[in-house]
Amino acid sequence: AGSTMTANVCKKITAQLTGAIGKQEDVSVQLEALDILSDMLSRLGGTLYSYHSSILNCLLPQLTSPRLAVRKRAIIALGHLVLTCSGNIFSELTEHLLAELKRNESTSTTRTYIQCVAGISRQAGHRIGEHLEKIIPLIVQYCNVEDDELREYCFQAFESFVRRCPKEMDPHIPNVMGLCLKYITFDPNYNYDNEEEEEMMETENGEDEEQG
Known part of the structure; x- marks a missing residue:
């Protein structure tokens, strides 16, 4: 009886939660509503089946929110x-995620969409396997x-794909391995431009000495 009552209460407040999330008037209310919705989906996702479409339509616009905290919570809710x-x-x-990744409207939103793809992969695993042919490129x-x-988010996505969809990832492993080997030696704190300038100066000095 208790679980039935909980399910009924959740059904009644779902529309109010999606409404509060969609309005984007008060960020603190929005964040609270996203947290509650995530919790409900993680515990009673199947019970809210008839609301899944409206929940999806409510969450997708939040991935472009100017507030990164809102985007992060929207990704968590979508994962549930x-x-x-x-x-x-x-x-x-x-x-939707594929279309937005192709659009690449801004680096900031592209980061969010890649994080979302990785988050969905971690939660739904095999379900994303059939879409990898379009996602990987x-x-x-x-x-x-x-x-x-x-780049870091890209590699996190690859890690999730390999863990959750090993069969579908098999043909892509050589490509991913190549990228891993390429960037494993990359130091983001090192100024590679200076190194190139020094090499050019050394070459020029060597030529001057030969001419001298």
Whole structure:
């Protein structure tokens, strides 16, 4: 009886929570609502099945929120949602993330979308496997962008894919290994431009000595 009452209460407040999240008027209220929604989805995700579509539509716009804390909580909530949502809802989510990654509107939002893909992979595992053929080339592409934070999120996504979808990742392993070997020697605190300038100066000095 207690669990039935809890489920009924959750159903009644879901619409109010999604409304509070969508308004974006008061960030503190928004963050609280996202926390409560995440908790409900983690405990009673299946019970809220009929609300999954409206929850998804409420959460997706939060991934572009100017507040990083809102984005982070939206990713957590989506991670809980994919544990119990239907195949159609899951496909809708992944297609949205793919479209936004292709758009690459800003480095900041691209980082968020890659974090979201990795978060979904950690939670839903095998479910993202069938979408990897489209996702991997985009993540590889962003590995080559000169942004250390973005690159780190890309490798976190690869790690999650390898752990959760080893079979689907098998054909991509050589490519990922190549990227790992390329960047394992990269030191973000070292100024590689200075090294190139020094090499050029040494070459020029050597030529001057030969001419002298």
